[in-house]
Amino acid sequence: ESIQTPLNFSLFVILQRHGEPPLIKGWIPYVGKALEFGRDAHKFLEEHKKKSGDIFTVEMAGKYMTFIMDPLMYPSIIKHGRQLDFREFTSRVAPITFDYPPVTDSKFPGLGEQIVRSFQLLQGDCLTPLTDSMMGNLMLLFRQDHLGAGPAKEGIWRSANMFDFCHSVIFEASFLTLYGRPPSAHRHSSMGVVRKDFIKFDTMFPLLIAEIPIWLLGRTKAIRQKLINYFLPHKMVCWSNTSWFIRRRSELFEQYDVLRDIDKAAHHFAILWAAVGNTAPAAFWAMYHLVSHPEALKLVRQEVHDVLRLGQVEFSSDRDVTLSREQLDKLLYLESSISESLRLSSASVNIRVAQEDFSLRLNAKRSVAIRKGDIVALYPQSMHLDPEIYEEPQTFRVDRFVQDGQQKTDFYKDGQKLRYYLMPFGSGSTMCPGRYFAINEIKQFLCLLLLYFDLELEEGQPRATVDLSRGGLGVLLPATDVRFRYRLRK
Known part of the structure; x- marks a missing residue:
């Protein structure tokens, strides 16, 4: 995965291409918005969703992360397995974190x-x-x-x-x-x-x-x-x-x-x-x-x-x-x-790394331009705490996922049933x-x-x-x- 430097970053701002989401950049080169995101990710993303809409790119620690905030668009991201790869991120970060050599096919054929x-x-x-x-x-x-x-x-x-x-x-x-x-x-x-x-x-x-x-x-x-x-x-x-x-x-x-x-x-x-x-x-x-x-x-x-x-x-x-x-x-x-x-209580971020420049189709009306090496991110906590999907979202309800003696799977946003509602x-x-x-x-x-x-x-x-x-x-x-x-x- 290519890590873009502050130099790339300035070029990105000048040469931002047609169809790319709004860019949110920090005033400290390279660090970008990483510190604000780290303090309270949910609050940070909700505030920028109000300003920039459901799709925006944030510059953080030298990387560009495009957040998709509308859960109705999640299936479009999840099915793009070829262009948006999850394993590239984990296969780089996990070996550093746990101190084992990267599991590459050249060194360990077939192990991965x-x-x-x-x-x-x-x-x-x-x-x-x-x-x-x-x-x-x-x-x-x-x-x-x-x-x-x-x-x-x-x-x-x-x-x-x-x-x-x-x-x-x-x-x-x-x-x-x-x-x-x-x-x-x-x-x-x-x-x-x-x-x-x-x-x-x-x-x-x-x-x-x-x-x-x-x-x-x-x-x-x-x-x-x-x-x-x-x-x-x-x-x-x-x-x-x-x-x-x-x-x-x-x-x-x-x-x-x-x-x-x-x-x-x-x-x-x-x-x-x-x-x-x-x-x-x-x-x-x-x-x-x-x-x-x-x-x-x-x-x-x-x-x-x-x-x-x-x-x-x-x-x-x-x-x-x-x-x-x-x-x-x-x-x-x-x-x-x-x-x-x-x-x-869960606040995981779902990360995918773009394998090529491509146009990501999100629904019948909307697509965004994504660059190779950029990260596309889903942040399900914003969905988990959305009052339109979950009434009184901050309240614990023991029966929230039970309906008519069965597991409840019908949750809606904008009148449409969500394919993914708990992640x-x-x-x-x-x-x-x-x-x-x-x-x-x-x-x-x-x-x-x-x-x-x-x-x-x-x-x-x-x-x-x-x-x-x-x-x-x-x-x-x-x-x-x-x-x-x-x-x-x-």
Whole structure:
């Protein structure tokens, strides 16, 4: 991808071609509008939409990003796979962020295609053993950490920070499900240290994705190295119960002699970030919204009990519970509450890089000229918070995605039904391949919480708000953690 310099930029302004969208440029050469966008992407884009219409180009960090703000135009972008490529962006940025060599066909013939194919092991029939394994690992953690002897057994209220609680459970359960267990133990003894380092790395993730050199980011390089070292092949080969997905990737990497052990480990670490980076905050927001709305929590809890009863299971806190993939699929209101939480908290930007100069047709009346190397971007958060599509968009509604006992899929803009109305996982052929696993994880986690515990927010604290610094990168984190109480249900 060509990066245009300030010199190109001045020429672009002078020679802006017919049919190109309005250009928004910053007063600092090269940086452009990157700082304003970083402070509050949604506000920035909404303000420029009012001034410049549904399509405009923003100069940011030496690149030109053309934002398409009308969701009715999204299908036109998504189907232009040949001219608008997603992988060019990720295949350049991910190796820099996670420290593995770019996966090029010249150096690693066929590896890129095989890696893409390996993601099928997170979907379809392969999702069933993965879901079963996750259920067992969540149950293990709940039993050992939260349902054991002492206060839990006596039904005494315990307090915790909600984001930290969600992150610790999702992190370890995901780790065990994907990578497996250490020899002769159910859990990895160093998991607390690994998670602490992961959080430090994750804090710097937005800067790494923005291609800030890692040597400018304090101890981040050393922390990343520690995390990568955890996945060295001689360590992983001793782990049992490893998922098919990770086993397949390990086998693939072994076929390439030019791939060093440290490079293989870096690929595995990248998957850990992909598995936890957005799932943990998504679990937090779903939990937070349910606990904040007792009626919604009661409705979803009843739904979980009803689904268990349909399977002839009478729940008892003394016994481990299992929810199959089929049972999870029946939890309509739980799924709606997760979708609603994602609508309110996800702020990913869908990026495509133009492979050639071409005219992008957006609808019957409109097309825009796009230059090779420019970025076309969709920012679904503006759609998620559009009051025309979602009535009272800032309000959490547990049943927003339920209609007549079915999943609701009819949402409208300008009187037209939207093909894409909820996009927390990207779009088109580049949608997150682990999305089904992630949603099932969150469902399982919430089911166990609702079945085993009474849950309350502690009094005297403000409502949770989003930290806007990760705008464009997925699910936003809470600006500050939230205190809650939990006790074993009678």
